[in-house]
Amino acid sequence: MKNVIEQSATSGDQLPEVHVDRLEAVAQGKDVPAEVHPQVLEEKPVLEIEDFNLWYGMKQALHNVTMPITHSKVTALIGPSGCGKSTLLRSVNRMNDLVQNVKIKGTMLLNGDSIYDPRRDVIDLRKRMGMVFQKPNPFPMSIFENVVYALRIDGERNRGILEEVCEVSLRGAALWDEVKDRLQDSALGLSGGQQQR
Template sequence: MQVFTDSSPAGSQGSRAPAGDPPADRLLAVAAGREVAAEVHDRVLAETPVLEIDRFNLWYGGKQALHAITMPVPHNKVTALVGPSGCGKSTLLRSVNRLNDLVQNVRITGDMRLSGDSIYDPRMDVIELRKRMGMVFQKPNPFPMSIYENVVYALRIDGENSRAVLDEVCELSLRGAALWDEVKDRLHDSALGLSGGQQQRLCIARAIAAEPEVLLLDEPCSALDPIATGKVEDLIQELRGRYSVLIVTHNMQQASRTSDYTAFMYLGRLIEYGPTTEIFTKPILRETEAYVTGRFG
């Protein structure tokens, strides 16, 4: 076990929590704005990372939303981000593909690396970067076009017009998203006619169509009913091992069912990060245990 000792580039904004601090006080220390070291399990560090988040800070205007996040995201594994509302999970996820660039008054320090390439390097072309990732949002957001065009959208914007290529990608992606059998007879109907669960699986198909290096799922089931949720969770299970998945979720069961690793965040800080089984059964910190068992948050 290793304790990450972060140093905030913005200068220390309070005294460092002394080692051996009683764990219950850690959340209070975080709430008081003091820096708290994250507990990162050794097994996480033993994995090959596809994405390395390195002392990442983010401010919305004057308000700091992420505090010195340092976490590696393992290759071809499912990593879940859990934590109470407003803890910065989604912000962190949207920072990975730089969607936060679209928000005004966002300022960041630190960096992330995708397969070794700096994401926040000024020379990095953000469009090229996003082409290497896929993202699925809270609410299904199919585009106003046919199912087929939705799936091959990423290829279309790259100028791919070969019918054979597109057909193949469309079928593979829809099969990958467990949607093929349901829509194969109406590929050219509007995607807007699908049910919510189907729409969300369509969005997953769209996200995996271009073979992304990382798949970002931002609470993909929060707008779905239990049956649709079950289907999407099954799908995430199937994606495991083939894609590196970073998933934000509010649902502890979902995190424990679908993920290999789980990171617990609180008020913009990473608190504990380790294999899902350990986080849910014998976490290092009492706070983590309290959260995953539902005693707070």
């Protein structure tokens, strides 16, 4: 190990600072403040769902859901059609707020703060808790406006910035060459595969 460290140090690479005493403390199960030891953050759930229930009118769609979602881990929701997977995801970013006669009971905490706190900025929450839908759902507006929609909500009005972000985003989705000459056409006219990208 010493040779590896010496080789890296002589090759000009920047070595990460390691505090052996802190690593030993974690290995022994001792408390180490998260701001000092970032691995502690990975162990604590970022999203905690406890005894969460949801009703659409009189029909209960979610029953006592309890699950932690931890940092830097992949979590899969698997189940048959109609079992509540999408309902749970919509609950996490509060998309169910837009549905009439929805009632919830239970707890959802994001980094220790309630997602359903009345003081919570729902737009900010949705920026942090994105959702990719099973079926593409473009807004009934132009391709350009669909791509820059979030920036407009955030207050961006500079046309140059909007155009640059649109191009970079569409290139990232491998769509730019296909749609660059029809950015003002309705996004609803894109193929299903294009809409998904």
